[in-house]
Amino acid sequence: MERHQVMILGTGPAGLTAAIYAARANLKPVVVEGNEPGGQLTLTTEIENFPGFPDAIMGPELMDNMRKQAERFGATFVHGWATAADLSKRPFRVTVNDEDEYEAEALIISTGASAKMLGIAGESELIGRGVSTCATCDGFFFRNRPILVVGGGDSAMEEATFLTKFASEVTIVHRRNELRASKVMQERARNNPKIKWALNVTPVSVQSQDGKVSALEVKDNETGETRTLPTEGLFVAIGHQPNTTFLNGQVELDSVGYIKTQGVSSATTVEGVFACGDVMDPHYRQAITAAGSGCKAAMDVEKFLEGSSSHDWSMSSAGAH
Template sequence: MSIRRQRTPPPARHSKVLIIGSGPAGYTAAIYAARSALSPFLVQGPQPGGQLTITTDVENWPGDKSVQGPELMARMGRHAAHVGAELISDFIVEVDLSQRPFVARGEMGTRYTGDTLVIATGANARWLGLESEVAYRGQGVSACATCDGFFFRDRVVAVVGGGNTAVEEALHLAHFARHVYLIHRRDTLRADKTNQARLLAHAKVTPIWNAEVIEVLGDGRAVTGVALGDTKSGARSSLDIDGLFVAIGHDPATELFKGQLAMDQDGYIVVTPGSTRTSVPGVFAAGDVQDRHFRQAVVSAGMGCMAALEAERFLIDAETLEVLTGEVAV
């Protein structure tokens, strides 16, 4: 006679505010939600602290002349925990936004439920996929001209890409650098005509057409140049530079939410203008997961504040509706 063993349901934990993601947006949302006595859970994800944990010097964070990225994120995490947020070391692999409370399942099976949900999963820069590129990240290779351009004042730099982001990065760098090269694998740009005209007319910017970076060159401490391959002839050449900026796009970390939230054609979560509200009431999106334009830590932190305050307002309105009518807001 066989004995059926009843499966133990996975453990469940509930919070009024569930936050997924632990960059500046997630930590700031946790701080504000905790200060509102909402006892938020913050599930940190695979890279606690987000992209800033792989950034060295940060010189544009208000109040700090210079701070290391990992140190800044550690401070934000400690602040969130100090005011009452619970930081959970787990990785969300599945979410269900079809009803409230919302459900998120962790990698080890734990079910997290939230009356509201703040999505702060960020976005990841696309890289060239070169070993030498990885070796020199933070030592001359960057994916953010706005973040790191200041460090290349009066130096020679190159930008890889052909869209609006690459052109805008090149024009931004031209404010600091002695000269900027734009390396593009085709002979025409994808950027809009206005940006193209500005770039091609700039005396400090030189496009290099039909070329791709095949290796980042350096002395073990810093970038000294790049090896280029001609995309038509296959000929190889080298270019002496002090810094390389990769501007071939970002991928928002929204795979978990596809089919459940409105997104644009590139996978960024769509929010109500001037808000962090998504297409699902009670779900809010903050930071790079919805911001395709600025991608700055201070902007993400501001959105995290907005998301927490909007989540608090949603909960107040939902409780008021239930008291007045006996109906539960959905």
């Protein structure tokens, strides 16, 4: 069984930034890449809002650069997925791929949150080619084009309203006549002249032309008839699921499953275990905020290993989030 000072779970912007900082601190972190090395950014095309790239950069290229930077300072990588963890005592024990076991004095969890998908034909094949789960990331690419947003909750209303800044029109598609969104968010969307509605319909398949999204096929829930809704962009906004099931409730989570951290820090309710990125952030979910939280996690780990475990993490009046 391999034993390390620091183990980092996940290789999105948070995990890789944590790896860079931890490696530069000579902590020799081992990083578990996950089933999608690079995280959700590897599913995007151009990234225009990450500082330092005035001409944009491709998502996979940015993640590859971060990985190489971490390797340069001494981080090592293990391909696989954390399937179980024993956080009852130090060193912590993590199982990868249900078979390989590792021990670590400190653990950084940056396993992210996976966007919930519709699971319909054509959806996964067209991610990055018109199908998106992030309005903030991709809305700019749909200037003056018709867009569909699937969902009926607050996140769908928020994304649809945001997308009206770019799109010629935004149609909200929902399987029921009633929305789950709060009254305030519903009213905001209904009062926006650019937002149209396709309610009580169930998405059936995503259609394409020349390798890009061209329409969404839907079934009318009353008549059973199908029809197509032409579009150049399909935004799926039915929520995210934090990747925390492998923890088996050993750290405190919120009602959805996001890890709770202490005050302004990355510390969890288990001493020596830290969290960063989308696995603890249900609000921002941006590459740059994830990277910043990865930096915090690595610095918190360094202090912890130096013997600063008595540090008061709740230095913010905001408390845990």
